[in-house]
Amino acid sequence: MIYVKNCFSEVIFLNTQYICEMNGNFRTETDVFFSEKCSFRVGGKIGLCVFPSNEEELIYAVKKAEEYGEKYIVLGNMTNILPSDDTYDGTVIVTSEMQKMRFDGNFVFAEAGAPLTRLSLLSARQGLSGLEFAYGIPGSLGGAVYMNAGAYGGCMADVLTSVTAYDPKSGVVSDYTADECKFGYRNSRFRHSGEIILSARFELKRGNADEIISECEKNMSARREKQPLDKPSAGSTFRRPTGYYAGALIEASGFKGMRCGGAQVSEKHAGFIINAENASSADIAEIIERIKNKVYKDSGVMLEEEIIYIK
Ligand SMILES: Cc1cc2nc3c(=O)[nH]c(=O)nc-3n(C[C@H](O)[C@H](O)[C@H](O)COP(=O)(O)OP(=O)(O)OC[C@H]3O[C@@H](n4cnc5c(N)ncnc54)[C@H](O)[C@@H]3O)c2cc1C
Secondary structure (H helix, E strand, O other): OOOOOOOHHOOOOOOHHHHHHHHHHOOEOOOEEEHHHOOOOOEEEEEEEEEEHHHHHHHHHHHHHHHHHOOOOEEOOOEEEOOOOEEEEEEEEEEOOOOOOEEEEEEEEEEEEOOOHEEEEHHHHHHOOOOOOOOOOEEEHHHHHHHHOOOOOHHHHHHEEEEEEEOOOOOEEEEEEOHHHEEEOOOOOHHHHHEEEEEEEEOOOOOOOHHHHHEEEEEEEEHHHHHHOOOOOOEEEEEOOOOOOOOHHHHHHHOOOOEEOOOOOOOOOOOOEEEEEOHHHHHHHHHHHHHHHHHHHOOOOOOOOEEEEEE
């Protein structure tokens, strides 16, 4: 598919030949801002957004960026990132148009861009249990594998059987078993290897569809009750420190409801920083630093960000 939207003169920091190749092979967008795309609703202009529609196109997009020496990052639904206010002078390769899913008995295949909540719901409707925890997590499958996303006692590692990934350094596509993915708490091999997640397979358990759907809805209700879903955020800002809850430590240090510019520590759940009113990325970064310093002083616990900074 050829889709050319941009005017070259707008894109001054990328190689023109490179942009031509990308425009010729993918749907692309320029003149677009992270603040329009990411769940925090902050962040500067993006040099070029590219939307591959299948695994081969994703590999091709990465190969081309590497070949031209362009800066790039692969993102899914952008629900776990804090992009800088500055222009991102590179390519954001977005997997949101790679949403193929296949169900075969108890096995499920999905491409990296498949929305996690949709995957969970479609599995539930087929009477497949195991992804109830993921219902309401607003990310893509790729982002969820990368983060080993989890909630309500479950996580991706519990249900994944294998992940297919592309290594831009070697140019090799590999299938990794769940063990080889080296999952840990909000951690996986992909956070360190630089490999690009193309797709994944799950094994789920047979169950009663109505009961599975009802479990999904129960999880969603708990989210609505406890989380500030009416305001832009990236979910829990911090990782859970061993033996503590980040939200409780933040609240104990007196930060609940505290504002910094347009950013605020949620009144509803102190573990969430929200974009209360036209926050900048710098506002959010500043509130994070203040929290880390004070919580460390008060409790001796050094909080670590769960969100990922994009510069
Ligand atoms: C309201 C709200 C509630 C949330 N609740 C939860 C929760 O309960 N549990 C939880 O774990 N998280 C939660 N999150 C955080 C987030 O939704 C998850 O971490 C999700 O898995 C991120 O997926 P994404 O597609 O948005 O990733 P992105 O934010 O797009 O990317 C996150 C990271 O993954 C990398 N990445 C994405 N796709 C690929 C790929 N194909 N190959 C290689 N790297 C890739 C990116 O480079 C980036 O470093 C919540 C967020 C919000 C806003």
